[in-house]
Structure formats: C-alpha cells, structure tokens
Amino acid sequence: MTVSPPETDSPSSAAPRRATMLHRILRRPLGAAALTLLVCLVAAVWAAPLVAPYDPLAQDLQSVFAGPSFQHLLGTDDLGRDVLSRLLYGGQVSFIGVAYAVGVMLLLGVPLGLLAGFVGGRADAVIRSITDIVLAIPNIMALLVVVSTFGQSQAAAMVTLGLLGAPGTVRIVRAATIAVRKDLYVTAARVYGLSTFQTMVRHILPRISGPIIVKASLFAGAALLTESSLAFLGLGVQEPQPTWGGMISSASLYLSDHSWEIVPPGLTIALTVLAFGLVGDALRDARGPVTASKVRRRARPIVDRGTDNTRDLGSENNAPLSPDACLAVRHLTVDFTTPEGRRTVVEDVGFEIGYGETVGLVGESGCGKSITGRALLGLLPAGGEVVRGECRFEGKDLFRLGRAEIGRLRGRRIGLIAQEPIASLDPNFTVGNQIAQVLRRHDKMTRRAAKARVVELLRQVEMPDPEGVARKYPHQLSGGMAQRVSIAGSLAAEPALLIADEPTTALDVTVQAEILKLLRRIQQDTGMAILLITHDWGVVADMCSRAIVMYAGQVVESSEVRTVFREPRHPYTNGLLLSNPHGAQKGLPLPAIAGTVPAPENWPTGCRFHPRCHMSTADCAAGRIPLLEPSAGHRTRCIHHEDLKREAILR
Template identity: 45%
Template sequence: MSAPQPLPDADLLAPDKPATEPARTRRVPAFLRRPGGALGALWLVVVVVGSLTAPLWVPYDVTTQDLANRLALPSADHLLGTDPLGRDLLSRIATAGSLPLLSSALMLVVAFAIGLPLALVAAERPGRTERFISRATEVLLALPATVLLLAVIGIVGNEIPLVMAVFGVLLSAAVYRVMLGVAQSVRQRLYVDAARVDGLGSLRVNVRHVLPAMGTVIAVQGAQLFGIGILVVAGLAFLGFGPGEPAPSWGFMINDASSHLFDGPWLLVPSGLVLALTVVAANELADALAARGGAGAKRRSRKQVRAAAAAAAAAQGESGSEQDAVAQPVPDDAVLAVRDLRVSVVGGPDLVTGVSLTVRRGTVLGLVGESGCGKSMTARSLLGLLPDGVAVSGGSIIFQGTDLVGRPEKELRGYRGSRIALISQEPMVALDPAFSIAAQLTGPIRRHRGVGRGEARTIAAELLRNVGIVDADRILRSYPHQLSGGMAQRVCIALALTGEPDLLVADEPTTALDVTVQAEILSLLRALVRDTGLSVVLVTHDLGVVADLCDDVAVMYAGEVVEAGATAGVLDEPRHPYTMALLGADPHVPDGEPVPERLASIAGTVPSPGTWPEGCRFAGRCLFATDACRTPFPTVPAHGGGLVRCVRVEDLALHQISWTPEEAGAETATTAGGAR
C-alpha cells in the first residue's frame, strides 16, 4: 500500500479563483495577535539580538572604569547609570545577556533531545518499554537538582554552559512526563491509525503526524523552561558561581546592587528589571502559545481536510452516492437544511458522507442507528464542535438561510447558544461542579440577552419553572453534585434555552436516566416544541423515543443515511433491511401483539471508517444481500418526500419481507442470485 500523498495547497484547488487575483498576504500568527504574546516576543527578540550583537554597538568597554562617576544616575553619557566602579550599566547588562540566553537554549536542546524521543518511543510501545523508561525518569526526578548542580560546579568549576547541559539532563525527565501524555493522546487519533494502516513506518508516523500535533505543547513547554533556565543562571551567578570579575553577569550585578540599597538604590533597577522582564516575556509567550493551540490546530486541520476533499473530487469525479445527491430545494419553513454533508479526518478516512436532512420549524428530527454510525458527528457538525483533527470537508449546513460551513470560529460563536443550542447526554459533565446553578444560568442569560444581574436571576428562575422545577430558588442556590440525574438534565435543558435558540441539538439526552425520568424529560421536550415552536435534532438509539417524540426520522448506518422520511411511514412500513433489523431487535411490543420468544439480531458490527465497501455498506450484515448490492446505485424516493438507499426495495416490498431469519432464508432461496 502506498504512502499517503502530500496534501495540495487549498488555494490551488479553488475552481473559481481568477488568474489575476493578487497573492494573499500571510496572516499574523494567532499568538502574536494577543498583547502578551506580541510584547513578550518583541522583548525577547530585542534582548537576544541586543545581547548577541553587544560588542558591535555598546558605547563602552565593560571593564572601563570612571571612578569620578561612581553610582551615577542615568544621563546622556550613561543611559542607565554606572556601577560602584563607574562602569557603564547599559554596556555591562547588554554584554552579560548572551551567557544566560545561550546557556538556557543549550539546556532546552539537551532536555528535549532526551525527553521527547523517549516520550515518542514510550507512547508507541506502551508495555515493558514504557514502564522501563518511566521508572528511569522517575529516578531522575527524585534526584536533588540543586545539590547535583553544586556538585558539578565543584568538579568543572564555573563553566555555566556545561552546568546547564547537566541541568538539561535532569529536566529531560520532566519533559518526558509531559510529552508522554500528549503523545499517547495523539496516537489514539484516527488519522494516526490510518497512517499506520497505510504502511508508514514508526519514524515517519512520528515525524509527519505525531510531532506536528504536539507542536503547541512543545512550544509552550520550551518557552516556560527557557525562563526557568535564565533564572537558574542568574541565581548561580548571584551565589558567586558565574563568570569572575570583571566579566559581567546579571546575577552578580543584582548581588552587587543589593549591597548598595541605601547609597545607590537605582543600581538594582536596570539589571533587576531586565531579568524580570525577560522571564515574564518568556511566560507570556508560553501563555499566548497555549491559548492559540486548540483553535489554531483545528483551523489547520479543516484547511487540510477541505484541500484533500477537493483533490479527491477532482481526481475521481462524482461517485455513485454523490451522483444521486441531487440539489434538493430548501423548504420555506425549514430552520435547518443539510445537503450532502461530508465529515472527514485529516489525512484519513471520511466519517460521514452524503448526509442530507431537513428540519422544519416546530418539528423534531430523530437521528437513529447503532453506535459508530455517525449520528453524533453529524449532530456536532451543526454547531461546529467537531473534535480536533476532524472537520466538515464537503456539503452545506444551511441554518435560516446562512451556510455555516467554512464560517470562522468567531462567527460561529454568534450562533451557538443564542440560535443553536446543545443538550449533552451527560448532565453531570455539562455542569461545572465549581459553580452554583445560578452562576451557570445567569452568565449565559446576561451574555445572550444583555440584561442585568437581578433580571438575569429572575429569568433563570422562570426557565427552571418552565422545565418543570417547582422549587426554582432552592435549585439556583444548589451545586450540581446536590442534584439528581433527572434534575440535572432539566437544568441542562434550561441552560440550553438561556439564549432563546431556534434549534436544539439533543445528543441522547435520556441515555443516562432511568425509565421514569426519561419519560418526564421526553414529555418536557414535547411540551417545549409545542409551546415555543422550537425545532429539535434528537440523536438516540431508542426507536421508542423516536416513535414518541419525532415528526421525522433519519436512519444512519456507516456514516450515511440509509432511510429517511416521516416517522410514521418509516416505522410502520420500513423499506431498508437495516431499519427492519432495528425494529425487529426493539424490545417494545405493541399492545395486542404476542411477545416473540426471541428478538431478531444483526450479526457482525458496523464497519470502521476507511473499510466501507462499495455499494451498500450494510451488505456484509444483510440477510437479503446479492451481488447487485455490492456495486454503486442511486437512492430511491420513499415515504412521501423521504428516501431509502437499497437496490432491492421493490423485491422486499413485493414479497412483504421482514427481518427474521426464517423469512430471509425462504426469500433468498427463491430469488435469482439471492444466495449470499
């Protein structure tokens, strides 16, 4: 199997880009758009350049004394004043900067040269190798660093670069511990598995996929450790373990200034301020890098996914599933219209393909299917909340006339909460245990509705009463751990309603609740839809919930919709074998019908992304599959405006086949080519 090809530049794939369009200017990196990051980077550049080039521009030699101007204040001759021997402070501070900067850089190189490769090896081999490396690094962490450094100084003398190299060896254990967790997390991502399946060796997987994903953490840790290294060098010089006189050093200059606090207090200001600002600048730069890490990685991932999707479309043309995804008009009463949605992993397979859905105003659309069918990925793509490394790579998500695909994160934040809201399946995870319910409700209310604190609390109490909580004032004073599961889910629904949204995405909102509370929550959602005109996208495994609450339903399997339409039509007259199988395996039995001795079952599991077969993706588990099912075919209209993705729809309907092994065996025995 060949290695994956490099992703083309997205700008080269734009079909309508004029030939005369001027080249885009490169955007400023995100961390430099933060004041702390910009100022920190600027100061570090000034200090590094100024220190390394000091011999070329300093006004005085660092050893030149002017005893007539001892402890002088800043003047035109000496911009930062002079020291107790009349030496120019500016010249000495600038010249002294090269030692801590270069020594700290050497410490970083040694620490990461040891810790980072060990972390990559341990993450790749989690058994005995990881345990051995971790125990060895724990020994390094247990060693007293200060004592060891003083011992090294006793052996090699005041050779600060060598001392800092030894310190880098000690720090490599801490670097390893941080990087191991990050590398283990990255190696669990699907695109890393896809690269390994595609035949990439260990080194290429680490270089091309794992290390780039760790880039932000490496930069943050490097900036922080750089500041620590500067403090260590200055501290050693302060204690007398630095360059001997008359060579300048920041630590010795601070030590010298501390003995002149009464007769020359200004002496401490220049050297102390330069050291403090350099350390603070390194930490501010680290904070800025950490703040832009998640969003920046996600933007890069989305750009790469869109480029890959465009390249695949240009090379392969339209596939069978894309050809039948004809342009569907958006109804006038549609709140949401999803058309030919595709969600992909960077450098890996598609997770969702060709999904088209319509949610009308004041209705509930159910997404149903087994785990791994793409329901949650589809639902979370509506809010732009896909995991890192996963992005929408094709199609459109039209919400109230606006296509949300490709919108910047800042613009999507204007939709989340105020126009599209989310209810998660784990209420205790959705609520922050450190804050009261009042704090968690009034904050979004004030942000979305622009009201004061008192009015926000009144609205919060009213929302709690609207979701069936009688003692709203007591709940507002409570914390999440003081609530039951059903009460916490009601609070989550109230939280979703704080921005008065038009669309509610409910990702299995009753999964973690018992049967009685499930019924109460479903009744609450039904009342909200009826009374407020709210539209809901409901992700669920439970066909009983679909029958009870949903107006329309879309059955998903292996990343695509296999059957969709009005709920009554799909559940009463299922046309796709997968829908039949789900209904046959459902334990709910209508009144008056006998209870079957054994529920129908579906052999096998949902195929993983990247292993989907040609044609029908359910064919490998279907009782009625023939050779025709394994070639591309178009969808078929069904259920009065819905669809079904099956090549044998007419055959199954003609023979009135249901999902039972007995009927399937009889049918396949009498149908030409029916043997599997």
C-alpha cells in the first residue's frame, strides 16, 4: 500500500495529553479559590455531625451573645447556642433546597430547550408559548401561595422555584441550540442516521454546556438567596431547627447591641453565592466558547405540496421512473421562504442513477447542485421545502416519507460525503467514537464489536495506522485523513447510494487522486451508486459515466460524459468546458464565461443563461425553454443547439 505525501505529513499518532477539566479550572486563580471554598463548605456541611463542636440545639444561657473564643469559634446566639454548629447544620437545609431548585430547573429547562431549538416547528411554538406564560407569573407571589398551601414546606417552595426558573433556561438552551445546529457535524450525524435524541444528547448538549453551566451556577446563587429569604420571613423550616436565613432573622432583632451575630451567616451566604458564580464561569471557560458555523443552516424535513399542472415539462421529466434505477428523480422543485417572499431555487429537476453507476452533477456555485443533493436526503436548510417532485429509492418515494422513516434510511442506505470533512466531525469526540456510534445505531453492535469494525473501516479506506487514527480527535487530522474518515463513516452501514458533495475540493491534487481512486475501488467492491456533486470537469471525466449540468436551478444539459465533452449542446456547458484549466493551452488566456450566476429573485425570463450567452437572440427571452432531445440520451435546454454544434465543427 502506498501513502500519498500529504498523508504522511499528518500529526503523530501519539495524541498529546489533554488537560482535564479540573486542571483547567485550577489554572484560574479565582476559579480555583471559589471551587476550593465551595468544596470545603459542602464537605463541612455534610460532615456536620462529625465536625460540629456542639449540638446545634443545645442552649447555654450563661454564655448568650458570647463573642468568638477558643470555646466557641464564632460565638453564641441569643440563647447561648454555638453559632458555628448551627451554621454547619443550617447549611444542610440550604444546600438541599438549592439542589431541589437547580435539579428541577435543569430537568425541565434543558430537554425542552433542546427540543424547541433542534426540532422547531410546532413543538417550538408550543414550548415558547408556555414559557412566556410562566415568565409572566411573579415568582414571590407564586412561592408565597405554595408555602401557604403546603404547610410551609421548604421542598415544595424550592421545587416551585425550579419550575419558575425553567423558562429562562429553555430560552438560553434554545438560542444556543439554534446556533449549534447549523454546524456541519450535526448535519453529518443526521446523515449517518442518528435519531433526534441521540443527536441532541451526543452532539448538541456537550456543545452548549457552557451557557447551561453559567445559568445553573447563577440560578444556584439565586436559589440560595431565595431559600434564605423565605427562612428569614419564617416560611419553611421553623425554629429551633437552624437555617442560614433563620439565623440572620434572629440576629437582626439584636443588631444594634450585638452586631457580630449577623456576620457569620451573612458572610457565609454572600461567599457561597459568589463562589457559585465564579465556579460556573470557570467551568464555562474550561470547556471553551460555544461557536457555530456561519454558513450552515439547520436541516428540516421536506414537505410535498402536491403537483402543479401548469408547468411545461421536458421529455426527461415526462419519462416513466425506471424500476431498475437505484435513484430516480422527477419534477424536483425546491422553494425557500425569505423575508421578501417565496423563492424557487431548484426547478423541475429529473435524473436517474443505476446501481454501480456514478453520475456527475456539474455547475458553478449557486446553480442548485448542493440543494438538490440535500433535498434528496431531507436535509434542506431552514426555510426550504420540496414543493413538488418524486424521488424513488429502493421502491420508496423519499419526498413522502416521514421524519423517522427517512432518518432510518440516512446513514444506512444513503450516505453523504460533505464538502468540509473536518467541520462535519464533532470536535468533542474521537473519530473512532463517531464512526462507532453510527455502527451501534444501525447494527446494534456491542462496543467491542463496533471498535473492531471501526478499525476495519479505516483500513478499508487505506488509512495508515487505523488503530492510532481511531483514537485521534478531528483537529489532529490532515485534510486527506479527515476526508478518508468521512468516507469510512459514510460506508459504515454499507449504503446503496452515496452522495458525494464536492469530496475533493479542499484537497491538493495528489490527495484528490487518492480519494477518487479509493471511491472507484469501493464502488467496484460494493456496487453502490454515486451522485458526485462537483464543479471540476477533471473529476467528472475520471469518475462519471453520465453528466448532468445545472444552471440557475435547472438542468440545462445531460448525457454520457464522452458525448458532453465531444459535443456539448448548451452554450453554458460549452463555456464551462472551455474555461476548464485541464484543457488550457500554453501561452493563451483561459476563456471565461462573462458575468455570474443570478440569484433566484433575479432569474431572467426565458433561457436563464441568455444574458451571459454569446448566441442569445430575442427568442431566448421570449418564453420558457423546454428540455429538448437532439439525440438519444442527450438532452439540452437550448433552442440553438444545432448552431452550437456547427460552431464547434468550424472551430
């Protein structure tokens, strides 16, 4: 086996040791101090029966209001009870109350926020409506009602506080989820067939843990203040049982003459609240900031809105769906909802791919190639939906499947190689872990069997040191290695169809050749069909048997690759071929097509290419151009295709 030079330049298989969370926190002085204080305080409180010098209820009327001394380190109160002992036992009540409130807040707020942000739609609308209603309820009034109803129960009050605090958490988690769900590795997880629950828990939740930690720490401080306030008012745990708020209430009666008594509980509450906040900040910083891709949008399920009989369809789209094709698409039309209204971005696209065949989808950026591929997977960005079309795959119309059904096909029967392999890998997990979760999702393997299969897959894609690579994190991989890992993940469940979206764009020439060779070999071994989305004619010539050329959301030409290269029948195809660097002549400038692909709202009438076409006439803008078939299997959307043929002959 030979390994291309770029692969050998990858990082060493010996992964550097990653600093633990505790180490990263301890490097921050304030965080370390706050964590130390909090740990010591919690430990002392829970060990109160062992470390408290006196019974918290024991009275010594001979020593009332005694100041700090060796006998009573923090003095005594108005009944001669030891302040330190009462402080330790009172902390148990306070921390239990905080645990109730924070636990309820997280158990409700985090799942609902994830669901609203990731699933969206009706679930998002219902959850937001409920949170708005709860946020309108005054907290103190609700707490007073609960306390009076449940007999001054501290547990009931703190559970209610958690319920009242959950809507704020829902909003924070929802906002963070909406940002993170745009990342490619989240889309990749859905492509691999992971369920909504698995995607949220494994890939979304770790990524948004920073805001959740900060919210929980701040809420813990607020809960402690609320519990102390209720105890100060005599609501909740009653005297003589010690509570921090109750100790402040008792000390406030004698504040003018004996001010020291209020210092220990007041200072303890203040330091604990401060420690909660500082520890939360340190945990957030130790995990790193939450970031999201700026260009990817959340996927949403596709919707079929029926047919539109007013469209003039070409011969390709009117042809019956072949029962022998792996994938057969007809009349695919995709609309997007924008602030300016609905825009059609892909219109009336149709093609077929046979088993073991590679079909190239070619065109400039903005022509609708990637949107077409994502529509087939049910992974359109937010605002996009399939409004018309039929897509037969293994006897099923993908456009009419529910979210769960198409989710079961993704990853198992349909694979995807993304444009940016590094971005499609979750930085929180090793690559072996990410491939293993696909295997365990679809094949119900044990951990040991999945680990062995991961190494086998990495060896199948000709990865050097597959065992070592499986233990690496995405940032430790070179571009070529990341692409091979992406291919391994796509092939984990042995799909029948592979959608390769610009699989070699970010790679150098040597690695490109290796990846294409690898795809050809795997296709020969498995017989899978490949839809290759690219703008590189060299890749098309090397890999594809047929080419489909798209421009401004339409198929403008399709035929066998050799025919397209030798006899293009559309000026756009001809212009792309002439501007291909692979055919450049030394000493001559490389021809280029004037202008750019228009945005959907600026599509011209008639032929959409005519403003950039040197063969354009008034007829080109007069009306819709049908898809013509000048020869068997060769289709073009150009009324001057014969003139183009004669022009090519004269050249």
